Amino acid sequence: MRVAELVMAVVLALFSCYLMWKSGEGPSWDPSIARFDNIGFDETGAPGAGFWPFWLSLAMLLSCFWIMVNWVRRTSPPSQSDQPYMDGYSWKMMLLVGGGLFAFLGVIEWLGFYAGIFLFLVYYLRFLGKHSWLQTLLIAVLTPVFCFFFFDVAMRIVLPKGLSEPLFLPLYDIFL
Amino acid sequence: MEILSALIDGIYQALQPINLGLCIIGVVVGLFVGAMPGLGSVNGVAILLPFTFVIQELTGSATSPMIFLAAIYYGAMYGGAISSITLGIPGASTAVATTFDGRPLALKGKAERALVTAAIASFIGATVANIFFTAFAPPLASVALKFGNPEIFALMLLAFSTFIGLGGDDIPKTIISIALGLVLATVGFDIITGEPRLQFGDPLDFFPATESWIDTTGFSHGIRFLVLAIGVYGIGEMIWTINSTRGNVTMTEANVNFSSVWAAIKAFPRAFKGTFVGSFLGFFVGILPAAGATPGSLMAYGVTKMMSKDKDSYGKGNVNGIAAPEAANNSASTGAMLPMMTLGIPGSPTTAVLLAGMVIWGLQPGPLLFSEQPDFVWPLIGSFYVSNLVAVLVNLAFIPVFLWMLRMPFTILAPMIFVLSVIGTYAAYQNMFDVWLMLLFGIGAYLMRILDYPLAPAVLAIVLGPIAEPTLRQSLLLSDGDFSIFFNRPIAGPITVIALILLFLPLITLIFGKLRGSKPATS
Numbered sequence: 001m002r003v004a005e006l007v008m009a010v011v012l013a014l015f016s017c018y019l020m021w022k023s024g025e026g027p028s029w030d031p032s033i034a035r036f037d038n039i040g041f042d043e044t045g046a047p048g049a050g051f052w053p054f055w056l057s058l059a060m061l062l063s064c065f066w067i068m069v070n071w072v073r074r075t076s077p078p079s080q081s082d083q084p085y086m087d088g089y090s091w092k093m094m095l096l097v098g099g100g101l102f103a104f105l106g107v108i109e110w111l112g113f114y115a116g117i118f119l120f121l122v123y124y125l126r127f128l129g130k131h132s133w134l135q136t137l138l139i140a141v142l143t144p145v146f147c148f149f150f151f152d153v154a155m156r157i158v159l160p161k162g163l164s165e166p167l168f169l170p171l172y173d174i175f176l
Numbered sequence: 177m178e179i180l181s182a183l184i185d186g187i188y189q190a191l192q193p194i195n196l197g198l199c200i201i202g203v204v205v206g207l208f209v210g211a212m213p214g215l216g217s218v219n220g221v222a223i224l225l226p227f228t229f230v231i232q233e234l235t236g237s238a239t240s241p242m243i244f245l246a247a248i249y250y251g252a253m254y255g256g257a258i259s260s261i262t263l264g265i266p267g268a269s270t271a272v273a274t275t276f277d278g279r280p281l282a283l284k285g286k287a288e289r290a291l292v293t294a295a296i297a298s299f300i301g302a303t304v305a306n307i308f309f310t311a312f313a314p315p316l317a318s319v320a321l322k323f324g325n326p327e328i329f330a331l332m333l334l335a336f337s338t339f340i341g342l343g344g345d346d347i348p349k350t351i352i353s354i355a356l357g358l359v360l361a362t363v364g365f366d367i368i369t370g371e372p373r374l375q376f377g378d379p380l381d382f383f384p385a386t387e388s389w390i391d392t393t394g395f396s397h398g399i400r401f402l403v404l405a406i407g408v409y410g411i412g413e414m415i416w417t418i419n420s421t422r423g424n425v426t427m428t429e430a431n432v433n434f435s436s437v438w439a440a441i442k443a444f445p446r447a448f449k450g451t452f453v454g455s456f457l458g459f460f461v462g463i464l465p466a467a468g469a470t471p472g473s474l475m476a477y478g479v480t481k482m483m484s485k486d487k488d489s490y491g492k493g494n495v496n497g498i499a500a501p502e503a504a505n506n507s508a509s510t511g512a513m514l515p516m517m518t519l520g521i522p523g524s525p526t527t528a529v530l531l532a533g534m535v536i537w538g539l540q541p542g543p544l545l546f547s548e549q550p551d552f553v554w555p556l557i558g559s560f561y562v563s564n565l566v567a568v569l570v571n572l573a574f575i576p577v578f579l580w581m582l583r584m585p586f587t588i589l590a591p592m593i594f595v596l597s598v599i600g601t602y603a604a605y606q607n608m609f610d611v612w613l614m615l616l617f618g619i620g621a622y623l624m625r626i627l628d629y630p631l632a633p634a635v636l637a638i639v640l641g642p643i644a645e646p647t648l649r650q651s652l653l654l655s656d657g658d659f660s661i662f663f664n665r666p667i668a669g670p671i672t673v674i675a676l677i678l679l680f681l682p683l684i685t686l687i688f689g690k691l692r693g694s695k696p697a698t699s
Binding site for chain 1: 349355411419592619656
């Protein structure tokens with residue numbers, strides 16, 4: 001936990017620097033405006049477009065340094081903790097659940113929402129939840145069917161179908 | 177008298193079949209999300225907000241979707257107690273204090289008494305808060321009508337300072353959370369100059385070769401609050417719950433039938449003291465931004481215990497220890513609506529989501545709402561009373577059903593929430609970029625939460641950012657860049673000073689603590 005506290009503070013400090021750098025960017029249509037010209041006040045006394053995000057990012061950066069000071073002085077609970085940031089179970093679940101979610105979105109981009117929901121539910125219920133095949137298939141089939149009728153048919157929010165689009169054409173003819 | 181007639185008219189509107197139906201559905205959904213460990217009112221409201229656009233389309237008004245979400249909010253406050261008592265796991269953070277005495281009473285075989293006490297105390301707490309809300313909201317709104325940009329910004333500052341000074345979380349981490357939310361709210365285009373801001377272009381901004389790595393054009397429309405809210409509460413919280421519960425959930429069976437419920441109702445007067453303290457304390461704590469229902473319920477528990485002659489019975493199943501936090505969390509949830517509706521400043525993460533919903537439905541929360549949109553405001557206030565009554569009736573009548581639903585394995589609930597989060601985000605904006613972003617926020621939120629980074633301030637900040645920045649910049653434009661405008665106006669001045677005191681409160685406390693600590697040494 002202690003190392004993770006420092007790593008997170010460093011990552012956030014770098015991100016703050018990046019945000020400060022980006023905040024100072026002038027408009028692309030006017031190259032005469034130099035970087036960081038917009039973080040102060042203009043001649044009318046009005047703050048520029050980068051004023052708000054720049055100074056907030058600086059506050060973030062200073063807070064990261066504050067966390068680092070607390071880390072050195074061991075005054076915050078994570079900086080005193082000798083517990084691991086994530087134990088074996090947490091890493092496993094993080095990879096299985098988080099990875100599953102990334103794969104879920106990947107499948108949505110490729111095969112569409114309904115195939116994605118079906119495959120994700122089969123993966124989660126059967127392989128992570130250890131539910132029976134009957135229960136798994138029942139939920140994995142009924143959920144996308146319900147979603148199709150609710151979103152595509154009732155609400156007319158057409159969810160992307162990806163490569164599975166041709167399978168839905170007959171359904172569109174019947175229900176839409 | 178005018179308020180009373182507007183209220184009666186509002187209740188009549190709330191009782192219209194469509195609104196009453198939405199009220200009942202909202203309460204049932206709220207009871208469910210409140211009871212389920214890992215889900216709370218904010219998760220329910222955030223995940224279901226995209227679906228309210230349909231309700232608005234069907235009914236043609238913003239009142240009905242708001243009634244639906246407010247009913248979820250109410251139901252969730254009631255529902256949190258069910259899992260606290262029967263599972264020993266708070267359904268939401270607002271019901272943590274209910275566990276202290278609710279669980280021991282359930283383990284003594286009196287789960288139904290604990291459940292009924294929680295339900296009735298919740299009803300009384302919410303009723304007291306509704307009366308306060310009705311009495312205070314219109315005059316507060318008329319005062320707030322005098323607010324200009326400096327006053328509004330001062331209020332925003334006060335909201336964020338409260339998080340820092342009174343939030344109780346690690347201060348630098350709270351500042352990071354607030355600043356991050358506010359910066360994320362600036363992504364897109366500057367609404368004053370029209371300049372593109374923080375659109376990230378190529379990921380590293382240094383090498384043209386990275387330009388094509390990721391399509392970041394999605395940032396041009398900004399980062400919508402719902403993407404962050406669903407990421408944090410739909411994905412991050414669920415992964416957190418999966419890891420923290422590790423599947424070890426044991427349920428206490430409750431013998432719920434008509435005679436046991438009736439016996440518990442007859443015994444309720446013994447919980448009067450806790451209900452009284454919780455109802456009044458909860459409302460005033462709920463009004464404070466950053467405070468809300470969780471600290472409200474914990475404070476009510478502490479005060480009731482402190483006032484009790486029999487302190488030792490607390491933590492062992494004292495009914496006042498159940499009534500106080502339950503009355504307080506319901507009262508605080510209505511209290512948090514007061515600044516949201518009258519000043520446009522949410523008092524809790526859930527009201528922040530409700531506020532953002534109002535903006536999406538085309539309303540401008542704040543004082544003008546009362547004078548310009550009475551057709552929206554009064555039916556909504558009326559629905560608070562109706563939802564409260566519906567919630568207590570549904571709660572008492574369907575306790576066995578909720579107990580049955582709580583047996584649903586988490587390995588079924590979790591993937592359903594993930595699917596709902598993904599579809600909800602897509603349905604709201606119909607673009608996959610936001611769905612990917614939502615997932616990244618969810619994973620990031622989980623990784624930060626392990627290290628005690630508070631995430632509610634970030635959600636509040638992304639909602640308030642689009643109000644805070646323009647009001648600051650317009651105020652400074654008005655004063656030619658002079659910050660004294662926030663100090664020398666009669667309303668903005670005191671608010672700014674209070675905000676600064678709250679901002680430096682931890683430092684002041686530290687200095688006083690050191691001085692007090694050094695006194696005995698020197699004497």
